Each structure stands twice: as structure tokens, then as C-alpha cells.
């Protein structure tokens with residue numbers, strides 16, 4: 001039996017890591033594979049370096065995309081072929097939404113172009129949970145962890161949120177939008193329900 005790929009997306013501070021830890025300790029997902037992008041490989045390290053410096057936006061996209069390709073080849077595809085449930089904290093939609101903003105001065109329709117360069121080799125998730133929240137609330141939550149990265153600036157996050165919502169609107173069969181400006185218990189309940197229904201389908 002083929003496995004399933006579930007991805008968690010949303011702006012910084014939307015609650016992805018919090019829900020990933022919840023799922024990780026939930027007995028229903030004891031056999032699931034938990035992963036994330038950027039990955040922990042050397043290419044993932046290069047992505048982190050790019051994020052923390054003034055790297056050219058196009059070069060940055062290429063690094064993210066290389067990391068994605070390697071992630072699929074070494075972990076995602078083999079796990080799915082083994083019938084595993086794979087849960088990734090960020091995946092291809094992060095690129096479409098974030099670099100769709102950072103590259104908007106460089107080309108006409110960056111989000112469409114970035115999607116185009118992924119076509120034919122990326123694995124499209126079975127389910128994407130989009131954690132949606134007002135960027136000002138998210139930034140306030142992130143404030144607790146100190147220095148912001150350039151991707152956590154509020155204006156950028158507004159654009160990223162819009163891009164995410166556009167993606168969700170275009171593919172309603174893949175996305176479930178979850179309002180994360182709520183009590184954690186309510187969010188956990190919605191997430192469990194969404195994942196259970198896709199696993200059982």
C-alpha cells in the first residue's frame with residue numbers, strides 16, 4: 001500500500017512546530033515519519049546560511065529547491081513507497097508562498113514560475129494543512145524567540161499569507177485551512193480530524 005504525504009504550512013509563528021510536537025507524541029502517529037524543510041542535510045544547512053545572510057533571492061530559491069529535490073529522493077519517496085505516513089513541517093508550498101513574495105521584483109508571476117520549475121518531479125501532498133493567522137499575532141508570538149529572521153518581517157508575512165490563501169483557493173481538494181488564532185485544544189482537534197480522514201480514505 002502506498003503511504004500518504006501530509007504537509008503543514010503557514011507563516012512563521014502560525015503554530016506548525018507546536019502541532020508537529022503534538023502529533024509526534026500522539027500514539028496514532030507512532031509509525032509516522034516526521035520531517036521538515038529546510039532539511040537537516042548539508043543542503044538544508046546551506047539554506048539556513050542563505051536565510052541568515054544577504055543572499056540573492058534567486059540563488060536562495062535554487063538552494064531551497066535543491067534541498068526539496070534531495071529531501072524527496074532520500075526520504076519522502078522511499079517512505080511513501082514503504083507505505084508510511086509522512087508528515088512534513090513545511091514543504092513545496094513554502095517556496096511558492098515565500099519566494100513568490102521575495103522574487104516579485106524580479107519577474108512577472110513568480111509564484112506560477114516557481115510552481116512550474118517544481119512540476120514533473122515534486123511529489124504533491126495528499127493533504128496540506130494551512131495554518132492561517134494574522135501576521136501581527138504571529139510576529140508577536142515569534143517575538144518570544146528573540147531576533148527575527150528576514151522572513152519574519154510583518155510586511156513580507158502579509159504577502160506570504162495572501163499567497164498561501166491563493167494556493168488553497170486554487171486547490172481546495174488538497175488544502176484544509178485551519179485558523180490558529182484559537183485555543184490549542186481546538187486546533188489539535190481539527191488537525192486530528194483532517195489527518196484521520198485522509199489516512200482512512
Ligand code: ADP
Nearest residue numbers: 011012013014015016017018141142182183184
Ligand atoms: P511555527 O512553527 O509556525 O513558526 P510555533 O509552533 O513555533 O510556530 O509557534 C510560535 C509561538 O506561538 C510559540 O511560542 C508557540 O508556543 C506559540 N503558539 C503556538 N500555537 C499557539 C496557540 N494556539 N495559542 C497561543 N500561542 C501559540
